[in-house]
Amino acid sequence: MIFLIIGLVLFIGIHSIRLIPGGRNAMISGFGPGGFKVLYSLISLVGFGLIIYGKIEAHPTDSLYYPPEWGRTLALFAVPAALILIVAAYTPSHIRRFVQHPMLLAVVLWSGAHLMANGERAAVYLFGAFFVWSVLTLIAAFIRGDHPPKPPEGWGGDVVAIVIGALFAALLARFHLYLFGVGIIG
Incomplete structure (x- = not known):
């Protein structure tokens, strides 16, 4: 499980740079904008790879608790909503305007549902780490006063977010067993 933990530290650590006052700007000053992007991407990719390898290597582990029976049902609704929010984060939409931080809220929903x-x-280490990180980062974003983007003219971005997010959710449900070893649908 050491690879999972190292991966989480690397991935979440580099994604937490904005939580340190002036941390991102200091790294950009030190490495330059291009160097920062390369370093950020490299650490993220290595961390992500270690998370995947570490989770596969650690499976199965002992249970820390028995989840409620309704937990899987919650995930069936929360994960598709999270996928719609992820698409909305990259699409000019009313969803993005209303939620303000759709990517972070998506991670809260995804990780919380999996917990x-x-x-x-x-799984508790993996999803718990992402849950805590996303909640803290979401709080920090609101404290910073990040402003939502201007509302879009039409509803096309919302339709795109919903359709693509739902399509990803359907594909993920279909292939979840093959990707992660846990079946979602019969």
Whole structure:
């Protein structure tokens, strides 16, 4: 499980640079804008790879708790909503305007739903780390006073977010067993 933990530290650590006052600007000053992007991307990719490898290697681990029976049902609704929010984060939409931080809220929904559906130690480390990080980062974003983008003219971005997010959710449900070892649909 050490690879999972190292991966989480790297991935979440580099994504937490904005939580340190002046941390992002200091790194950009030190490495230059291009160097910062390369370093950020490299650390993110290595961390992500270690998370995947570490989770596969650690599976199965002992259970820390028995999730409630409704946890899987919650995930069936929360994960598609999270996927719609992820698409909305990159699309000019009313969803993005209303939510303000759709990517962070998506991670809260995704990780929180998985914590309610799975009590296995490695899963708790994985989803718990992302849940805590996303909640803290969301709070910090609101404290910073990040402003939502201007509302779009039409509803096309919302339709795109919903359709593509729902399509990703359907594909993920279909292939979840093959990708992660846990079946979602029969």
